[in-house]
Amino acid sequence: MRLIFAFVPTPTHMAFDFLSAQAAIEKAILQLELGEKPVELYEPIHYIMSLGGKRMRPMLVLLGKYAVSGSWQETVPAAIVVEMFHNFTLLHDDVMDKAPLRRGKPTVHVKWNENIALLSGDAMLVKTYEHLMNHVPATILPALLRRFCQTAIQVCEGQQMDMNFEQLKRVSMEEYLAMIRLKTAVLLGFSLEMGALLGGASSHTIDKLYEFGIQLGIGFQLKDDMLDVYGEPDKFGKQVGGDIIANKKTYLLIRALEKANAMQTRELDYWLSVESFDPQTKIDAVKEIYDQLHVQQDAENIMNQYFERGFTTLAEAGLAPERYETLYCFARSIIEREK
Amino acid sequence: MRLIFAFVPTPTHMAFDFLSAQAAIEKAILQLELGEKPVELYEPIHYIMSLGGKRMRPMLVLLGKYAVSGSWQETVPAAIVVEMFHNFTLLHDDVMDKAPLRRGKPTVHVKWNENIALLSGDAMLVKTYEHLMNHVPATILPALLRRFCQTAIQVCEGQQMDMNFEQLKRVSMEEYLAMIRLKTAVLLGFSLEMGALLGGASSHTIDKLYEFGIQLGIGFQLKDDMLDVYGEPDKFGKQVGGDIIANKKTYLLIRALEKANAMQTRELDYWLSVESFDPQTKIDAVKEIYDQLHVQQDAENIMNQYFERGFTTLAEAGLAPERYETLYCFARSIIEREK
Numbered sequence: 279m280r281l282i283f284a285f286v287p288t289p290t291h292m293a294f295d296f297l298s299a300q301a302a303i304e305k306a307i308l309q310l311e312l313g314e315k316p317v318e319l320y321e322p323i324h325y326i327m328s329l330g331g332k333r334m335r336p337m338l339v340l341l342g343k344y345a346v347s348g349s350w351q352e353t354v355p356a357a358i359v360v361e362m363f364h365n366f367t368l369l370h371d372d373v374m375d376k377a378p379l380r381r382g383k384p385t386v387h388v389k390w391n392e393n394i395a396l397l398s399g400d401a402m403l404v405k406t407y408e409h410l411m412n413h414v415p416a417t418i419l420p421a422l423l424r425r426f427c428q429t430a431i432q433v434c435e436g437q438q439m440d441m442n443f444e445q446l447k448r449v450s451m452e453e454y455l456a457m458i459r460l461k462t463a464v465l466l467g468f469s470l471e472m473g474a475l476l477g478g479a480s481s482h483t484i485d486k487l488y489e490f491g492i493q494l495g496i497g498f499q500l501k502d503d504m505l506d507v508y509g510e511p512d513k514f515g516k517q518v519g520g521d522i523i524a525n526k527k528t529y530l531l532i533r534a535l536e537k538a539n540a541m542q543t544r545e546l547d548y549w550l551s552v553e554s555f556d557p558q559t560k561i562d563a564v565k566e567i568y569d570q571l572h573v574q575q576d577a578e579n580i581m582n583q584y585f586e587r588g589f590t591t592l593a594e595a596g597l598a599p600e601r602y603e604t605l606y607c608f609a610r611s612i613i614e615r616e617k
Numbered sequence: 618m619r620l621i622f623a624f625v626p627t628p629t630h631m632a633f634d635f636l637s638a639q640a641a642i643e644k645a646i647l648q649l650e651l652g653e654k655p656v657e658l659y660e661p662i663h664y665i666m667s668l669g670g671k672r673m674r675p676m677l678v679l680l681g682k683y684a685v686s687g688s689w690q691e692t693v694p695a696a697i698v699v700e701m702f703h704n705f706t707l708l709h710d711d712v713m714d715k716a717p718l719r720r721g722k723p724t725v726h727v728k729w730n731e732n733i734a735l736l737s738g739d740a741m742l743v744k745t746y747e748h749l750m751n752h753v754p755a756t757i758l759p760a761l762l763r764r765f766c767q768t769a770i771q772v773c774e775g776q777q778m779d780m781n782f783e784q785l786k787r788v789s790m791e792e793y794l795a796m797i798r799l800k801t802a803v804l805l806g807f808s809l810e811m812g813a814l815l816g817g818a819s820s821h822t823i824d825k826l827y828e829f830g831i832q833l834g835i836g837f838q839l840k841d842d843m844l845d846v847y848g849e850p851d852k853f854g855k856q857v858g859g860d861i862i863a864n865k866k867t868y869l870l871i872r873a874l875e876k877a878n879a880m881q882t883r884e885l886d887y888w889l890s891v892e893s894f895d896p897q898t899k900i901d902a903v904k905e906i907y908d909q910l911h912v913q914q915d916a917e918n919i920m921n922q923y924f925e926r927g928f929t930t931l932a933e934a935g936l937a938p939e940r941y942e943t944l945y946c947f948a949r950s951i952i953e954r955e956k
Binding site: 374398419420423427439442 | 655759
């Protein structure tokens with residue numbers, strides 16, 4: 279009898295194992311069967327899914343499920359949905375941004391061409407819906423599908439706002455935060471919500487987990503803004519200073535324009551309007567003003583405020599202490615990873 | 618008592634009223650509420666939906682519903698789904714084809730720009746799913762959604778095959794017919810299937826109506842191939858000869874290459890490979906060979922075979938005679954309209 283008991287884990291120790299979850303996500307992505315012919319349609323989808331990344335969104339689905347039910351293994355197939363959708367947006371965003379690199383590798387429209395990037399992205403979005411339908415119980419499907427559609431639309435709205443901002447001379451901090459909420463944060467919120475919904479959570483818990491995801495997402499985007507300028511090229515996998523070259527209205531630029539004196543404003547406006555320039559010279563000049571105005575420190579501060587607000591919200595979700603701890607530690611590990 | 622009876626229509630005369638159905642479809646499209654901000658995301662969707670067209674696909678949904686249940690009015694909101702999806706594909710296809718005109722009006726990527734066309738198309742696909750979810754009973758939703766995803770993927774596959782064909786020197790008739798089946802016919806089949814499913818039809822009837830739609834769709838595409846070369850510019854609303862300029866592998870070209878003698882083959886190959894040319898000269902030269910080889914007559918013949926096969930399939934669907942008649946007449950009216 280003792281032998282048998284030795285194999286049964288005690289429920290209080292069934293903690294969330296990050297490495298197992300990560301491995302299960304990677305395995306599910308590798309095993310994705312999307313289609314074969316024409317190869318031009320399916321190879322780009324497998325390609326962009328294989329480029330890696332943190333797989334943060336499916337991990338948040340699993341964590342949402344675990345937080346409310348104590349298990350996550352059976353949710354892995356469903357969790358891939360948010361990673362598929364995220365990669366679909368990357369594929370099309372890269373076309374719109376004319377980005378040459380994604381995670382250090384050629385983007386789909388560079389490796390193939392723009393038409394293939396457009397069409398394989400369309401197919402990928404349809405496959406995302408199909409995957410959702412095939413891996414979510416029928417009882418939850420309508421509610422989850424409705425929320426997924428809302429989230430997907432919000433992400434499109436955020437991307438359109440971001441593109442609009444590139445044409446504007448000035449964007450307010452309020453408009454900027456509204457944009458990154460839509461473009462980045464709602465999908466993280468939805469990922470946690472999806473997991474909680476699959477785990478049968480109360481609407482109070484679902485709402486709090488969603489809001490936790492929103493705060494995290496805004497914080498992560500502020501971090502991304504900083505990494506574009508201050509990140510290490512090898513680690514970052516994108517063009518360093520790409521946001522400066524493209525006149526992206528990031529937190530850093532908006533904050534700098536808020537704090538700049540007349541001369542600094544004139545110089546920033548010069549770089550925002552000049553048509554022909556040496557990229558590195560522009561990056562160095564704008565970065566120099568950022569440094570004079572200490573906007574990196576401001577970004578750090580506001581980013582940390584979002585993270586703290588997120589943890590306060592998480593604490594209100596009514597989770598068991600060790601499950602709160604698991605979600606807290608995961609978020610912290612992401613926050614620390616790229617510093 | 619006689620007065621009261623006078624207001625009650627006798628059931629046997631509740632025929633399908635095409636004009637009412639058409640008006641109901643247009644009204645439902647006009648009333649579509651998709652979203653407001655950012656306007657760059659939603660205006661293009663309303664624009665392309667407002668460009669008109671035959672609205673053949675939603676009409677087929679209503680006809681499928683009517684054929685199996687005798688009523689169609691309550692199905693109008695759901696029927697719009699296939700028109701939304703169709704217009705989404707047109708929006709993105711026009712980007713891929715660099716088409717300047719759609720139904721005689723500037724295409725979305727010309728009126729706005731390519732990025733807006735890409736992103737508003739993405740949003741439109743998501744809105745299509747949302748619309749489907751909001752207007753289909755929960756009992757049928759999973760089955761219908763699964764078939765919609767399959768159909769949408771097939772349409773993408775067909776479009777990719779079509780793009781691949783542009784790069785090839787030769788395409789067989791078999792490959793061509795497989796391509797137009799996917800790119801055009803499956804959505805017509807699905808439209809009838811959707812209506813029949815909503816009307817609670819047997820799987821035998823659903824299958825026959827789907828197959829009828831497939832045959833019609835292949836016939837219509839053959840007609841479209843002919844209209845590109847032989848259509849009247851004002852009626853057609855697209856560039857006449859656009860397929861010839863773009864080296865599209867249409868039925869006419871493939872058939873001409875099958876029948877051509879050595880000299881005609883050399884001339885066709887010259888026009889297929891020449892990089893710089895006067896568009897009208899190329900159109901006239903290729904058309905001249907088509908005329909020598911009577912490929913328009915061949916296209917007419919095979920098109921009529923598909924229509925006949927479609928009507929045979931429709932006759933096997935087990936519909937009441939007056940309902941068979943209604944679907945037959947609708948198809949005939951479309952076939953005759955553009956001759």
